[in-house]
Amino acid sequence: MMPLLDIKNLELSFNSYKGLTQVLHGIDLNIKKGERVALVGESGSGKSVTARLVLGLLQEARNAKASGEVLFDGSDVNQMKNKDRAGLRGTDISMIFQDPTSSLNPSFTIETQFHDVLKRRTPDLTKEMSFERACALLDDVAIPDPKRVLKSYNFQMSGGMNQRIMIAMALANKPKLLLADEPGTALDVTVQSQTLQLMRDLVSENDTAVLLISHNLGVVREFADRLYVIYRGRIVEEGPTALIFNNPQHAYTKALLSAIPRITGGGLPQIAEQTDDYLAPKITHGAI
Amino acid sequence: MIRAFHILKSNPLSLVGMILVLTITLCAVFAPLIAPFPDHNGAVVEFLNANKAPSAQNWMGTDLVGRDIFSRIIYAYQISLVLGVVVLAISTPIGTVVGLIAGYKGGWIETVLMRITDVFLSVPPLVLAIAMMGVLEPTLTNAMLAVTAMWWPWYARLVYNIARSEREEGYVLAAEVIGASSNHITFREILPNCLPAIITKMTLDMGFVIIIASSLSFLGLGVQPPTPDLGSMVAEGARYLPDSWWLSVFPGLAILLAVFGFNLLGDGLREILGVEE
Numbered sequence: 001m002m003p004l005l006d007i008k009n010l011e012l013s014f015n016s017y018k019g020l021t022q023v024l025h026g027i028d029l030n031i032k033k034g035e036r037v038a039l040v041g042e043s044g045s046g047k048s049v050t051a052r053l054v055l056g057l058l059q060e061a062r063n064a065k066a067s068g069e070v071l072f073d074g075s076d077v078n079q080m081k082n083k084d085r086a087g088l089r090g091t092d093i094s095m096i097f098q099d100p101t102s103s104l105n106p107s108f109t110i111e112t113q114f115h116d117v118l119k120r121r122t123p124d125l126t127k128e129m130s131f132e133r134a135c136a137l138l139d140d141v142a143i144p145d146p147k148r149v150l151k152s153y154n155f156q157m158s159g160g161m162n163q164r165i166m167i168a169m170a171l172a173n174k175p176k177l178l179l180a181d182e183p184g185t186a187l188d189v190t191v192q193s194q195t196l197q198l199m200r201d202l203v204s205e206n207d208t209a210v211l212l213i214s215h216n217l218g219v220v221r222e223f224a225d226r227l228y229v230i231y232r233g234r235i236v237e238e239g240p241t242a243l244i245f246n247n248p249q250h251a252y253t254k255a256l257l258s259a260i261p262r263i264t265g266g267g268l269p270q271i272a273e274q275t276d277d278y279l280a281p282k283i284t285h286g287a288i
Numbered sequence: 289m290i291r292a293f294h295i296l297k298s299n300p301l302s303l304v305g306m307i308l309v310l311t312i313t314l315c316a317v318f319a320p321l322i323a324p325f326p327d328h329n330g331a332v333v334e335f336l337n338a339n340k341a342p343s344a345q346n347w348m349g350t351d352l353v354g355r356d357i358f359s360r361i362i363y364a365y366q367i368s369l370v371l372g373v374v375v376l377a378i379s380t381p382i383g384t385v386v387g388l389i390a391g392y393k394g395g396w397i398e399t400v401l402m403r404i405t406d407v408f409l410s411v412p413p414l415v416l417a418i419a420m421m422g423v424l425e426p427t428l429t430n431a432m433l434a435v436t437a438m439w440w441p442w443y444a445r446l447v448y449n450i451a452r453s454e455r456e457e458g459y460v461l462a463a464e465v466i467g468a469s470s471n472h473i474t475f476r477e478i479l480p481n482c483l484p485a486i487i488t489k490m491t492l493d494m495g496f497v498i499i500i501a502s503s504l505s506f507l508g509l510g511v512q513p514p515t516p517d518l519g520s521m522v523a524e525g526a527r528y529l530p531d532s533w534w535l536s537v538f539p540g541l542a543i544l545l546a547v548f549g550f551n552l553l554g555d556g557l558r559e560i561l562g563v564e565e
Contacts, residue, residue, distance in 0.1 A: 086469070089465055090465065102459060120467060166462075
């Protein structure tokens, strides 16, 4: 079966006054329909720029130069016209960010913003219809009293509420692919795990594929079917989550996993900041 | 609304400002009904009554040709307010659009728009207006034009700075991600978050526009006689100070009250709308 998202040899450079700086050195990544895939790496490894390339946001920036293929549903996002790329966003691809509260505009009620989102799919949607839909969607993310929430502003609600609203909005148009860029990192741990649970239930109901971007290995282990480990713009290891967690092969993955604090104590081991084996070639678990 | 009332109550100065502004506006709107001598707003001459000190009949005295100063001040308010509203109604949208586009789009568009703005800002405002009036005929319309030309760059600067910081907010990225067009983001997402600052500045600016317009007509470059204007009334009476003090003092006080009122109201609004200085 053709994967929903197929990234082939994706390279990205930023043009600055110092010349070209390459940030992605040929990424290969694919996601099947309805699959939950995680992209894990330390900060600055290229996780978020990959997500932005999938959305086609960076291709429009003047100082970024992307090459390779980003095939979404068979068509290459890199080659699309700006208008077609914008057409994908908010309909077939949607995204959730770290900080849910700032992702909502403080000048409008949640109701208005839901209307804007739902209009992406059905442009002639009336306010009343969108209110009904939004109520149902908020009900799905376990928000009590959705009518009151719809009349409120983002600053009148807690971070956890806003996070659930963002999830409801992101899934409102039944996207084929959801990009979750460290969702809820700005929230406390219990709220974060609740919302992830919720997100997992909803995406499996709708058969939405998810690319979870995270540096939190605990979250990844619970959430993802398959895992890509990224280091300095290269994928160093990929495979089913359980396999990688139980039997990491690449030196960098081993170092990353040993950096998780254990509840049994013992402290963190001394890990070299950078060694040559971190740059060793990619290891793939389990033939696909 | 209730919150606004509470803040007004706890901030008596802005309440004073609001009362002043309301009174002046009502006077201006209903000038023909309020002015004791409505016909004195034009070229009327009553030499028997010329240059009289304030009395029960002429509360603020009469001018050199015998017209009631109180009546003329009320009509002058009409002109000042219309001028202020028109100037702000034109310069605010121009400045806002320029600032928004420059702030959100960035790149060469930003450079071009903001450097043009800087060119206007580099000339002292009153000098720019005087220079324009020197070329144009001194009429009310041209005075509005001159003041507008010097006013919009301030709004461009203000909105540009807000748009620059709002551009980095999460909701702008979130809007880009759901595929909103850049027009939608500029005018439907960022603009509403600039409005409190714009409204506050407009209120504060009403007072300043009135001062600038009065300065122009004080110099003889604004509204021409016999149309009453606060600035030209002060100028006319200045030659007869201190003996006929009422000729200048009352129009001067009228300017002071208007500017004071709009400033106090603007300060109150700033607090109500939560705009940072």
